[in-house]
Amino acid sequence: MNKVHAEFCRRLNYTFTDPTQLERALTHRSKSKNNYERLEFLGDSVLNFVISAELYDRYPALSEGDLTRLRASLVKKESLAALARGLGLGELLTLGSGELKSGGFERDSILADSLEAVLGAVYKDGGIHKAAPVILQLYREALAQLNPEAIPKDPKTQLQEILQKQSFPTPIYNVLEIIGEPHNQMFVVECRVAPLASAVRGEGSSRRTAEQQAAARALKMLSSPSSGAQPPRGNVPTNH
């Protein structure tokens, strides 16, 4: 462990009994077979558990859907990468020459994955009672700034609101197919919205999740400039 590693551990607020765990958590697959991927698998589940338990306690009135959205905002790649940058993780990464040249040390996905691996390493080194406070301290500011009022709405609600604002009719959902045995079904639905030329499909183990997936895809297509979406005409909605 050199000075930069020591500074990293100080910021993380954790001292490794076995520093090889940390080394591995900072090693990309382009460099070595002994890389961070297994620790990332472990760390991801530790992080998810600690954040879930914290949100469950903090927000006793929030629904499961809102808790899921809050958690997603905390553990998504961009959030993890920002935390990794705050810890100076990029400087410590061990990368293969190709990744080094292409700037892998500043790529969100590598920073996020390696930080998850570091959390996995803390857990392996010290157990859950050491890992939980490290995670909660790392997320202290992000948790303090969480605003449950600002939780993005579910895709179906978002889609409906966007269309209403533009004076389009509300989306139409149709079940196209139900596959599988009664106790274990897969629903295939379509969502038709006026500004998109063709229907958008969604799949899921319930009608509700399939419709949410279709709505999420429709939202994505509406927000993409190459979607073929037509601007609203006058104040008269076009019906498809």
Next chain:
Amino acid sequence: MNKVHAEFCRRLNYTFTDPTQLERALTHRSKSKNNYERLEFLGDSVLNFVISAELYDRYPALSEGDLTRLRASLVKKESLAALARGLGLGELLTLGSGELKSGGFERDSILADSLEAVLGAVYKDGGIHKAAPVILQLYREALAQLNPEAIPKDPKTQLQEILQKQSFPTPIYNVLEIIGEPHNQMFVVECRVAPLASAVRGEGSSRRTAEQQAAARALKMLSSPSSGAQPPRGNVPTNH
């Protein structure tokens, strides 16, 4: 707590200090606002963590991808529902009249979700040091029967093997587009396979994940009778 609940707890190998946690874990949203959904959110993350840590220790030689596939096979809806049935969970469910009539107590999704909630309730009631052994005992047989040799291969490997078996050339992957800033990119790739008339697209935050997604879609299309897949030519047997 009646006799049936006591028998359930005996099978689960856990005695609740606060039985209202268990009651809530067995109550469906069709019956009450005080239902299992929040506990399910919590229990899902506890289960995921305990199983991940166990697999990480049990299989030091397995890759992250293989660990992920093993975990998925253990925590998928069907596996959870089977465990719930073994505990007699269905009899204890509190459902609204609609769900009761339509047989909700034997539906995989409700059984699986409620069992996750029960595990969340154990965690809330006794902490992670009580919940972990309950989970590992519940999964004892499933863990003993796990066969890492039988882990399904990743989609790209599967696709390649299927095509080789049918004497088709190997799939061709092309990057169509890289969207976004260098630190946060989205790759759009296509996968061309001989038996499919048109290329199949995949998206992901890395070239690797985008290719896997495209391969997964191609596999799905090849196995679907309406895929438009053409039978191999020559003396190769048609395997549809």
